[in-house]
Amino acid sequence: xFVFTLRRLLLAIPTLLVISLxxxxxxxxxxxxxxxxxxxxxxxxxxxxxxxxxxxxxxVLVRYLLWLRQFFWVEPAYLIxxxxxxxxxxxxxRILSWQSRSPVFTIIGQRxxxxxxxxxxxxxxxxxxxxxxxxxxxxxxxxxxxQLGTLFAMIGFSVPTFFxxxxxxxxxxxxxxxxxTKYDTMLNVTDWSSFLTQLRQMTLPVMTLGLANxxxxxxxxxxxxxxxxxxxxxxxxxxxGEPERTVVLKHVLxxxxxxxxxxxxxxxxxxxxxxxxxENLFGVNGIGAALILAIHASDLPMVQTxxxxxxxxxxxxxxxxxxxxxxxxxxxxxx
Amino acid sequence: MTEPAxxxxxxxxxxxxxxxxxxxxMYFPIYTGILRRHTxxxxxxxxxxxxxxxxxxxxxxxxxxxxxxxxxxxxxRLYDPTAGQxxxxxxxxxxxxxxxxxxxxxxxxxxxxxxxxxxxxxxSVAEIxxxxxxxxxxxxxxERQARVFELMDQVGLNRRFANRFPHxxxxxxxxxxxxxxxxxxxxxxxxxxxxxxxxDVSIQAQVVNLLEDLQDRLGLTYLFISHDLSMVRHIxxxxxxxxxxxxxxxxxxxxxxxxxxxxxxxxxxxxxxxxDPAAEASRDRIILSGDVPSPANPPRGCNFxxxxxxxxxxxxxxxxxxxxxxxxxxxxxxLYTSAGATGTGKPSSTNDKTRIQQGEDA
Numbered sequence: 001x002f003v004f005t006l007r008r009l010l011l012a013i014p015t016l017l018v019i020s021l022x023x024x025x026x027x028x029x030x031x032x033x034x035x036x037x038x039x040x041x042x043x044x045x046x047x048x049x050x051x052x053x054x055x056x057x058x059x060v061l062v063r064y065l066l067w068l069r070q071f072f073w074v075e076p077a078y079l080i081x082x083x084x085x086x087x088x089x090x091x092x093x094r095i096l097s098w099q100s101r102s103p104v105f106t107i108i109g110q111r112x113x114x115x116x117x118x119x120x121x122x123x124x125x126x127x128x129x130x131x132x133x134x135x136x137x138x139x140x141x142x143x144x145x146x147q148l149g150t151l152f153a154m155i156g157f158s159v160p161t162f163f164x165x166x167x168x169x170x171x172x173x174x175x176x177x178x179x180x181t182k183y184d185t186m187l188n189v190t191d192w193s194s195f196l197t198q199l200r201q202m203t204l205p206v207m208t209l210g211l212a213n214x215x216x217x218x219x220x221x222x223x224x225x226x227x228x229x230x231x232x233x234x235x236x237x238x239x240x241g242e243p244e245r246t247v248v249l250k251h252v253l254x255x256x257x258x259x260x261x262x263x264x265x266x267x268x269x270x271x272x273x274x275x276x277x278x279e280n281l282f283g284v285n286g287i288g289a290a291l292i293l294a295i296h297a298s299d300l301p302m303v304q305t306x307x308x309x310x311x312x313x314x315x316x317x318x319x320x321x322x323x324x325x326x327x328x329x330x331x332x333x334x335x
Numbered sequence: 336m337t338e339p340a341x342x343x344x345x346x347x348x349x350x351x352x353x354x355x356x357x358x359x360x361m362y363f364p365i366y367t368g369i370l371r372r373h374t375x376x377x378x379x380x381x382x383x384x385x386x387x388x389x390x391x392x393x394x395x396x397x398x399x400x401x402x403x404x405x406x407x408x409x410x411x412r413l414y415d416p417t418a419g420q421x422x423x424x425x426x427x428x429x430x431x432x433x434x435x436x437x438x439x440x441x442x443x444x445x446x447x448x449x450x451x452x453x454x455x456x457x458x459s460v461a462e463i464x465x466x467x468x469x470x471x472x473x474x475x476x477x478e479r480q481a482r483v484f485e486l487m488d489q490v491g492l493n494r495r496f497a498n499r500f501p502h503x504x505x506x507x508x509x510x511x512x513x514x515x516x517x518x519x520x521x522x523x524x525x526x527x528x529x530x531x532x533x534x535d536v537s538i539q540a541q542v543v544n545l546l547e548d549l550q551d552r553l554g555l556t557y558l559f560i561s562h563d564l565s566m567v568r569h570i571x572x573x574x575x576x577x578x579x580x581x582x583x584x585x586x587x588x589x590x591x592x593x594x595x596x597x598x599x600x601x602x603x604x605x606x607x608x609x610x611d612p613a614a615e616a617s618r619d620r621i622i623l624s625g626d627v628p629s630p631a632n633p634p635r636g637c638n639f640x641x642x643x644x645x646x647x648x649x650x651x652x653x654x655x656x657x658x659x660x661x662x663x664x665x666x667x668x669x670l671y672t673s674a675g676a677t678g679t680g681k682p683s684s685t686n687d688k689t690r691i692q693q694g695e696d697a
Binding site for chain 2: 231232233235236237238239240241242243246251254255328329330331
């Protein structure tokens with residue numbers, strides 16, 4: 001297992017390098033440039049100087065290599081400096097956002113907590129709702145509960161979040177007034193009452209995203225359970241005289257969770273990616289919202305860095321899913 | 336229709352049978368149309384009766400899809416039978432519910448056909464064998480482990496393998512795990528549902544000998560379901576031949592293999608290959624024409640009437656009952672009832688040739 005993990009991590013290096021180059025070229029070739037933000041009244045030579053100051057006048061390969069150096073050398077150095085008070089980085093140039101002229105990682109650091117609380121909670125809530133639904137739907141296949149679960153999943157799948165989100169706002173915020181329409185990023189949780197306020201403002205975005213997540217996971221859970229319920233070893237367990245509870249929760253569920261756990265693990269990078277639409281809808285200033293803003297402003301370093309981080313997370317969680325598979329299923333051995 | 340309770344092994348005075356099956360029916364409903372209306376049934380088992388004496392092995396043979404496995408599963412309430420009675424050790428298994436049924440399970444166990452699929456892939460051998468002990472006994476962890484080792488010894492598995500998983504074993508070893516598992520709670524009655532069908536020929540004999548050995552040592556009673564006629568001849572004391580959900584003939588083994596009475600049993604046994612090439616060359620095979628009718632829509636009369644080489648008019652009208660026609664020999668065929676016999680006369684003079692060629696006593 002250790003050798004397998006090491007091998008996969010080493011293989012990830014060329015993969016990520018290729019991904020980063022592709023992303024860089026794509027972002028660079030995309031229409032729109034930071035120059036379009038400069039007003040036309042600015043004289044050409046000043047304009048030229050501004051572009052040079054951003055470093056945008058260099059050839060694309062040079063800029064890419066500089067970005068690589070910043071990403072893999074300078075930024076980690078600053079991180080270590082921040083932790084241990086060392087001076088590894090010296091005064092090296094960090095990756096700066098073209099919009100705000102502040103380091104990209106500072107912006108990410110400010111925004112990621114919002115995303116993780118809202119989107120992460122939604123994912124967790126979705127999984128926690130979906131697994132029991134999937135189990136019971138499969139156990140009582142074609143019962144009214146199963147039909148209802150199917151309907152729920154269909155709604156979650158087919159209705160986009162910008163619709164459900166708006167609907168929730170109209171029903172629960174506007175009509176019933178139970179929850180606020182907007183998420184207040186400035187809220188600091190310091191005591192019980194601010195915690196409750198935080199819970200209330202989180203509810204609508206979490207419900208919106210959770211519905212979509214739960215729909216997918218409950219389907220996976222159901223089909224995996226159905227698959228295993230029909231297996232011979234389940235009949236063996238019944239023949240042993242195990243209580244039905246043990247048969248379903250020990251024998252069937254444990255085997256059914258193998259593919260579901262990996263699906264859940266593969267979905268985790270999307271939490272970090274944020275939920276662009278939902279974050280915008282509820283005014284959660286998360287990563288998704290930052291990415292949209294950066295794309296609108298042609299903020300090349302920001303877009304590049306964010307997309308590359310997402311790519312790295314996807315590669316990482318693929319590896320984690322594979323390792324989990326090996327841990328959960330004794331039939332799979334990596335060596 | 337019920338048989339007299341005779342100890343078949345010794346032929347002595349009647350003892351109570353361990354298993355008494357009366358008119359067992361297992362129908363699987365068919366739902367069709369938009370409204371999923373109940374439009375019919377697959378009559379997998381349609382009125383089967385037999386009994387098994389303590390310590391006896393009853394072979395149950397028949398072609399694929401004739402309902403053999405369904406009988407085995409319905410007997411142990413792995414299915415809920417549609418009708419009938421199954422007395423095992425004095426309890427009607429078809430009536431037991433919930434907790435009472437669960438408490439009954441240790442007495443009746445099953446060895447399954449597919450040793451790979453019937454073992455939970457995520458449990459180690461020790462967990463698989465030990466799980467029933469955990470559920471039905473109050474043994475301590477140490478006693479349980481000792482019992483698991485004892486069982487592994489009994490079926491000839493090395494104790495060192497206790498922590499391995501089923502996929503790490505060969506087919507024969509897996510079936511041994513399945514047998515050890517079935518034995519864990521000292522059952523009195525074991526249904527062996529084609530325990531050797533998924534195994535290599537070289538392993539089949541090992542497993543069958545193990546089953547026989549365990550029977551001698553532990554006084555087990557078997558229902559041995561198989562389509563392997565020579566293996567059944569080896570292990571069974573009496574043999575029931577099934578066709579399309581009904582028993583065609585139920586006879587002591589030697590009598591059946593020497594001189595099958597039911598035309599279907601005759602045809603089936605004529606398919607057993609002969610090891611001697613000279614005898615094999617002159618062997619008369621009865622080759623049936625046509626297909627087995629659908630169990631969802633069996634013939635009105637005898638289930639075998641569509642393919643029987645000796646079919647009579649009455650066969651198409653009336654279902655024959657399983658009747659005792661000779662001592663200990665039960666046949667469901669109009670050739671042996673008064674109604675049929677008046678039509679065609681005595682059937683016993685036919686097929687002498689086949690009989691002689693198969694008459695090698697085991």
